[in-house]
Amino acid sequence: MNRLDREQMAARVARDIPEGAYVNLGIGLPTTVANFLPADKEIFLQSENGLLGMGPAPAKGDEDPELINAGKQPVTLLAGGCYFHHGDSFAMMRGGHLDICVLGAFQVSERGDLANWHTGAADAIPAVGGAMDLAIGAKQVFVMMELLNKSGDSKLVAECTYPLTGLRCVSRVYTDLAVFDLGPDGASVIEMVDGLSLEALRKLTGLVLRDGRASVCIPE
């Protein structure tokens, strides 16, 4: 079974981002998707802290502490990019102006509920940042995550047990084992890695999982 590594997962997500899309890549794993976006396509990266047209990390020594991304890492601005304040930045998200946002998750329910901000542990210090705004704002919300947690339990679930970030908001989940489309009728599998069967995937997730492999057209 050819489980995808994190770079392969990022590359797989990148394949589904069309030219001209306005995209927000969440902190952590989703940020790496930027490395796999095709150089010959213009794709607009937005960062919640007030920039659109985000470019790659600067060369060593060119970092500017006032030009950072949502993860507070130094970035650059492309020609044609611009800056704006937090009100406008979150209007972009909440107002449905972003085409795609890519987020990590602790759990996603088969109908698209997202849990990615809080483990619910009693001693955890809660922190939400822009996760709830991104979850409900973008036209499409993609999640990328490993399908199983460290205990081997599926993170794609019937109902989330972790505190929710947003309801019915995730449209697609990219994992190391399969890609799922989510909707009111539950999850359907649109891709699997070689050597994995739908039956095995149903067993891993404990979900019904419709077979959507034929009917789905992946945007280029």
Add this chain to the structure above:
Amino acid sequence: MNRLDREQMAARVARDIPEGAYVNLGIGLPTTVANFLPADKEIFLQSENGLLGMGPAPAKGDEDPELINAGKQPVTLLAGGCYFHHGDSFAMMRGGHLDICVLGAFQVSERGDLANWHTGAADAIPAVGGAMDLAIGAKQVFVMMELLNKSGDSKLVAECTYPLTGLRCVSRVYTDLAVFDLGPDGASVIEMVDGLSLEALRKLTGLVLRDGRASVCIPE
């Protein structure tokens, strides 16, 4: 009796506008107050259509159709002035950032209700513009108007009969005969023209009218 003419009324209002005040002058008569603001004091004029630091009318031939005031007359911008969009402009008003706004009126009630947008006539085409925003937004709302209408009825009234622009929003009324402070307890007279008695003024208005001439300190 030395009834003030319109220029004298404008000059009288101008005397109460302190240096550093952020001021919106309504369309029509209030606009003329600008001509009487002292040149040696910096007073910030805001116009609802997106400028702060409005200067005087341009010289003949220098008019710019894209640099106008709320009355759609050509104006200029002072050094230090700036432009902004309608959202920010009305946030300035509604958010209580303006110190003073000066408006005309059809009627003002002794407790500060304002009627200045609609005569209520059945065949009138209603138009409100920014009047309702200005009425409720500025820290102080000044009205300037002739005290009596063409029929000789007082426009300062117990209760407005014209449709309201805002409730309990006017703090001071400048007229050709007297200046009134308004509040929850009704109107008090703080100035009268020479030759007019408080008794005569009470008769003209039909209002109780407290005598506030001693107790009021007019800002320089």
Add this chain to the structure above:
Amino acid sequence: MIDKSIAAVEAAVADVFDGARIMIGGFGTAGMPDRLIDALIAHGAKDLTIINNNAGNGETGLAALLKARRVRKIVCSFPRQTDSHHFDALYRAGEIELELVPQGNLAARIQAAGAGLGAIFTPTGYGTLLADGKETREIAGRHYVLEYPLHADFALIKAHRGDRWGNLVYRKTARNFGPIMAMAAKCTIAQVGEVVPLGALDPEAVVTPGIFVQRVVATGDARRAAA
């Protein structure tokens, strides 16, 4: 390569449909996208709902659209002006519907649409005819009226300069409703004086980021005055 610039003003409005809700920028004639409106008239879409601060001035722009009887309803704050005779005539004849909105509520409702809010409590208009029948609430000792967002299918706006990604800067008080309408419409079409190369607009001074703009049409008639 993404290029939102369109050479012909006719092509820019070609997909406007009958019954569309259209925001039109401008305060009086300042910032009114006259070329886009001319194209819209030529295009022929009818039964439109127009959202603008005014209801047309003189014979051109929005006034001409009204005169052509393409507008079913207008949402505005200040229809009555000395030169709004086309609106006046239609209104008195009962041939156009008017939704009168205080100017700041017009702006706030447009902003609410752009920002994805469901409704706002605004103090403007409380206790007046224009709040008749609307839900009100006292919050922290002050009275507010509940107002809903104003969305649109299209926004036609005028800006000073734009680039192929749709970034816009405006000129003086022609800015007015442009930036907030751009955020509230599904498809924003900007008439600009000129389309400049990518990177020519200062990223600190861009007023409307390209994400809010779908089409840019250069008219070549930018004023080159002071600014």
Add this chain to the structure above:
Amino acid sequence: MIDKSIAAVEAAVADVFDGARIMIGGFGTAGMPDRLIDALIAHGAKDLTIINNNAGNGETGLAALLKARRVRKIVCSFPRQTDSHHFDALYRAGEIELELVPQGNLAARIQAAGAGLGAIFTPTGYGTLLADGKETREIAGRHYVLEYPLHADFALIKAHRGDRWGNLVYRKTARNFGPIMAMAAKCTIAQVGEVVPLGALDPEAVVTPGIFVQRVVATGDARRAAA
């Protein structure tokens, strides 16, 4: 002549009172007004409520204010960071109150305060722990939570350049919360790299009009990089 510039940073914060609600700009350290915070610590005001996106990083700025135990409550979206140990310790000891707000609701509530709105229905947080006990409503098929404005007595922000009328421009992503906080506080104090002569800021590019700013303090340490 109106001159909002103040030479000494200490004088700029001299009237901050115990128990004040203070907005502090910045996203992490970008846009954090470190000099004003240092002056606030030296000033000694305590029992403060702080509104900021984060809860301090490392040892300086907001983290130092927390360490000095001047903060009773913090309203923020993202307190937990690798270097937020001063907040973490106070929080675990029960010595600081936390109001956790989704970042976009934080921004929208600050904007509502600046714009004089009484409340807003926002979709963010609906159905989550952070909307527990809050009023909700379905509007046009979507679910919203009612959120109230966030006002402040003071806003301490950092800008790139300012003038004596209080007009401000920012630099890159240090802009973040500055412009909206300036609109929401009774008294906005801006730390700027330099105070420039009146008229030196392009009126088309001013981000915060002077009406929203009461005091400007030049620190002389503006970054002079690309912008």
